[in-house]
Amino acid sequence: MTSTRRGRIRNVIRLAPLLLAGALAFAAPGAAGAQINGPDAASWQHPGGASIDWFAVRASGHEFAIVKATESLNYVNPYFVQDGIGMRAAGIARGAYHYADPTQSPEAQAAFFASTAAPVIAGGLPPVLDIEHSGGLPPAALIDWTRRYLNSVQALTGRQPIIYTYPNFWRTAMANTTEFSNYPLWIADYNGGAAPGPLPGGWRHWTFWQYTDSGRIPGVNAAIDLNYYGGGLGDIHVFGNPFGS
Structure with missing residues (x-):
């Protein structure tokens, strides 16, 4: 072995930790080729009362799911409990969302959602507020409604909520406010690309x-929303341990 060859080997050894670190970074949640996938579901995904086979969903590579729990003050997804149990049994990281009705009290809706979704929120993903219509409120009033709802849910659950929204809705109905940019963002953007377009509201990252x-x-007898996890909540798999809290 020549001295030049020995020098090359020493250089490779020195670079090995850096190469390993780079590989791990590339494989992090949200990196190309290592996307963590998951659907979100509501009653529409149960045509004719059909069940979702959450074991088949998990076996097909989907590692989390977020299910509608409540809407306004009087609607509970009739499949919420069975889906919550099915996700837990399959080892899927599970979450729950509330569909906002800005025409009704935000505090009352927060209490309704928190009490209904408590079993999922306790050991699953943080609670989600789905806000995608204004209820006729102008931006200042809608921003106030959102603030009050988020504060109430966090006080009731002890967990910072996630905000689900669309870019155009946020930029118009919410006047593109940056007040909530410290909350995790779940963005809906069907652009056909490899990433969402420019984020609204001062957000720099999506969750x-x-x-x-x-x-x-597989496992779902209807069309369904699909999502990627972009990081920000840590190892998402801890929210899917069927033997955890």
């Missing part, structure tokens, strides 16, 4: 990206 509303996956 979840809903990239289609017409996906098809």
